[in-house]
């Protein structure tokens with residue numbers, strides 16, 4: 001597996017964020033909704049046998065997984081503080097701002113363990129390598145979950161986020177699939 005210097009990953013992250021922003025800014029509300037509906041249709045087969053789905057509340061220009069979850073409730077990332085590891089709590093009730101600019105359940109929502117994760121990303125490649133926000137939250141959470149039980153990770157992205165190849169660090173957790181509105185890549 002190739003190893004990247006932190007500089008490489010940082011540059012890739014910056015460029016991928018810019019490409020994602022440019023793409024999403026060019027979409028009308030209707031186009032965005034249609035692409036997110038197409039994403040949901042492609043994602044549903046991966047959720048058929050899931051018992052507890054971890055999802056996310058989109059921030060910035062991330063693709064919205066809400067249509068993927070039309071049938072049921074999901075778990076959302078939850079942090080007690082910026083130094084905390086990522087937990088998952090049941091959504092469905094009210095949300096409040098969490099420490100990283102995302103909305104999260106209140107502390108009294110039930111904690112649960114997902115067996116399938118819908119994973120936001122900045123960039124991914126055809127081999128299931130992923131670059132995220134750079135804090136390692138999903139890598140650490142997936143490593144902890146997979147140490148206990150098989151956990152399926154499905155990366156969700158706009159097409160523009162899929163690159164030919166990305167560097168992988170030793171701690172990177174592989175995605176089992178990457179789904180976009182037009183492509184389903186299984187690794």
Ligand SMILES: Nc1nc2c(c(=O)[nH]1)N(C=O)[C@@H](CNc1ccc(C(=O)N[C@@H](CCC(=O)O)C(=O)O)cc1)CN2
Nearest residue numbers: 056057058059060077100101102120132133135137138
């Ligand atoms: N929607 C969403 N929820 C998520 C994540 C994510 O990537 N997306 N996370 C993934 O681990 C976790 C939160 N971790 C995060 C870590 C760092 C930043 C962050 O540095 N954000 C930049 C914005 C960058 C941008 O322009 O997109 C910032 O706030 O300046 C955000 C979330 C759990 N929830």
Ligand SMILES: Nc1ncnc2c1ncn2[C@@H]1O[C@H](COP(=O)(O)OP(=O)(O)OP(=O)(O)O)[C@@H](O)[C@H]1O
Nearest residue numbers: 130131132133134135136137138139140143169171
């Ligand atoms: N399993 C782990 N145990 C300890 N540290 C980890 C683990 N996984 C990742 N990290 C740390 O997290 C930091 C960020 O990793 P990386 O740049 O791969 O994050 P990312 O996948 O882009 O971010 P995220 O998962 O938050 O969206 C690295 O400094 C790495 O050392």
